[in-house]
Amino acid sequence: MFTALKKYAVFSGRARRKEYWLFMLLCFILNIAGSFIDVALGTFNAQTGLGVVGLILLFAILLPSIAVSIRRLHDTDRSGWWFLIGFIPILGMIVLLIFACLDGTVGPNRFGEDPKAEERVLV
Secondary structure (H helix, E strand, C coil): CCHHHHCCCCCCCCCCHHHHHHHHHHHHHHHHHHHHHHHHHCCCECCCCECHHHHHHHHHHHHHHHHHHHHHHHHCCCCHHHHHHHHCCCHHHHHHHHHHHCCCCCCCECCECCCCHHHHHHC
16 A cells, blocks of 8 residues: 555556555545545635645645555556546546556566566465
């Protein structure tokens, strides 16, 4: 779960689905907790949907979430530039979701060694 945070701004290499989705789960939990704290402190703004704590969390996890997304794309043998397709409303997010759900390439690819390689040897 914390592998993506250990690689805070590492854009090279590959990220397994497990690393990606556990980090997304952590982000979701942190956002929920931040919202509760903002409501309790009275710093939640209904117009923006953010509060002070939520905004701090947003900026804290922005860079590692971009980095783990790019490493996830690398695992599926796609360039990190595919991340920009997410700026296309609705369709772009669907494409990125599909790419994030796909299994990574087996064995090494142009972005590095297979992160599942050790696990495959043990089984």
